[in-house]
Amino acid sequence: MSEASHQAWAPPAPPTLEFFATLSVQVAPAHEIGQTPAGNRRIIPILGGQVQGRGWNARVLPGGADFQAIVTPTLARLDARYLLETEAGELIYVCNRAVRTAAPEVTARLVRGEPVDPAQVYFRCVPTFETSAPGFAWINERVFVGTGVRRPDRVEISCFNVL
Secondary structure, X not given: OOHHHHHHOOOOOOOOEEEEEEEEEEEOOOEEEEEEOOEEEEEEEEEEEXXXXXXXXXXXXXXXXXXXXXXXXXXXXXXEEEEEEEOOOOEEEEEEEEEEEEOHHHHHHHHOOXXXXXXXXXXXXXXXXXXXXXXXXXXXXXXXXXXXXXXOOEEEEEEEEEO
């Protein structure tokens, strides 16, 4: 095999991350649906919140929700959908799917809405953003990842553009 053909098969460099925004999403107490085939189903209404982006700010509009399934004593699958409104009045739809894992006793405390040390929880997400705003059109064509922290009254998410 020639040197040129060997280099052609080298894996690409791993992607880097660029900060996009920090979201602080205020939430209401959960509606407990109970055990379903998908897990212990919960719906958590979104009340509002704030967004601080790289060169922009927005607010989280009330009316969205986080649709959760506590699949095992250690694993929760999250699916939050809500709307952002920038300071200029532009709307951005957010669909954020996440995995949250922790020891069973930590997960139980989270479900009860108690404070938990974020270092005890693995909370990673893949948010998608959609908008018709020309200044933000690029976000329709990008992949984002994030880390989250669940507080008793809010969820804090740091989002990064995958370059």
